Amino acid sequence: MFDVIVVGGGPSGLSAALVFGRQHRRVLxxxxxxxRNAPxxxxxxxxxRDGFPPDRMLAIGxxxxxxxxxxxxxxxxxxxxSGSVGDFEAVLTDGTRERARRxxxxxxxxxxxYDIPGxxxxxxxxxxxxxxCHGWEVSGKTLAVINSDPADATLAAYLADRFSSDVVLCTHGAEPLPEETAARLALRGVRVxxxxxAEVGGEPGAVSVRFADGRVLARGAVFHKAPTRQHSPLAAGLGCEILPDGTVRVDELQRTTVPGVAAVGDTAKLPAVPTATTLVVLGAADGVRAAVWMDGDLFREDLDRDAARA
Incomplete structure (x- = not known):
């Protein structure tokens, strides 16, 4: 039996494994x-590591x-x-079954x-x-934001405030924006x-937005806050509480609502945090945080077991 099975080899999972390895924990x-950041x-x-290729960082890890x-x-x-604290079982797609305490x-x-060609x-x-992640690199360029949800319109205002004097919000046929939202965009000079x-084309640095009416908008870059979903149903299958935005609920120690199960990276967040962060450094920090406290939990469990046997 492993001490811990870590599902996922991204920055958060590898960082957790590094902590466990340094404590002589048997980890899979x-x-x-x-x-997520492969593109x-x-x-x-x-x-x-600012500006470092993500795949190279993972290879080094x-x-x-x-x-x-x-x-x-x-x-x-x-x-x-499946299972519970002290004895979980993971089934791999190749049929292999492995057990772990956590x-x-x-x-x-x-x-x-969005389902827009290109x-x-x-x-x-x-x-x-x-x-x-990408605002600095497009500073001073003409920008477009493609988003239909009024709640995401703030992204266009933020880009206009920080990075560009020419930002267009493309609402993709959605209903007119609420008056207050439209007024805030106008304050930052954002056109709607x-x-x-109909299509997004071009190359990095020269992106084109073609509308259904035939017009073409040439831009230096496009921003699009895409809807997201969980990559895996494992947390829900275990019975972990899922927050309304689809992320896994965790506490300050990265523990889910299921004893013995932690969730890290953009898989999870605290209820008080507005959205799950996508920054590599925060995902890595989540992995370290989860592993430090989980190792302590395993240590105390072993102490209690040995004391009971004495």
Whole structure:
């Protein structure tokens, strides 16, 4: 039996495994090889690695784990988990079954861009979701935001406030914006185009937005806050509480509502946090936080067991 099975080999899962490995915990990391920021060429706001390629960072992380013999990183996908604290079972898609005393879920979320031809293909390369991750690189360029939800209109105002004097919000055929929202956009000089978007084309640095009426808007970059969903149903299958936005509820120690199960990265968030953050550095921090406290929990459990036997 492993001490911990970590499901997910992204920044949060690998960081958790690193902590466990350094404490001589026997750990299995099941890495499906699909991470949310795979389309991006660079990651940002991680000290000493600003602008670093995400895939290279993960490769370095896996190589570092090789120094800890109690950590096994296994390619694959977990199709089901069951059990309870002290004895969980994970079933991999190849039929392998593994048991562990604890679980860490770092399965992440999936972006689901609008069904507009060319939008998904350019996601992460000319079409971006996060002004913190990509705003600096498009400073001074003409920008467009494609979003129908009035709640996401603030993104256009933020981009106009920080990065560009020419921002167009494309509401893709949605109902007119509430007056208060429209007024706030006008204060930042954001133009609103309500026409449905028919296609997104072009290359990074020269993206085109073609509307259903035939007009074409040339932009330096496009931002699109895509709807998201959980990459894996494992947390829900275990009975973890799922918040209204689809993320897994955790406490300050990354513990879910199911004893013995932690969730890390953009899989989960505190109820008080408005949205799950997509920053690599915060995902890694979640993994470290979860592992530190889970290791202590395992230690206390062993102390109690040995005391009972004495």
């Amino acid at each position: 990391v099941v890495d499906g090889g699909r991470v 991006a060429e660079e990651m940002h706001m991680m000290l000493s 896996r190589s570092e784990l090789a120094a800890y013999p109690s950590v096994e990183v296994r390619p694959g996908t977990v199709s089901a988990v 679980l860490v879920l770092g399965t992440g979320q999936i972006d689901e861009p 939008l998904r293909e350019r996601f992460g390369r000319g079409v971006f979701h996060c002004p913190f 185009d309500p026409a449905p978007v």
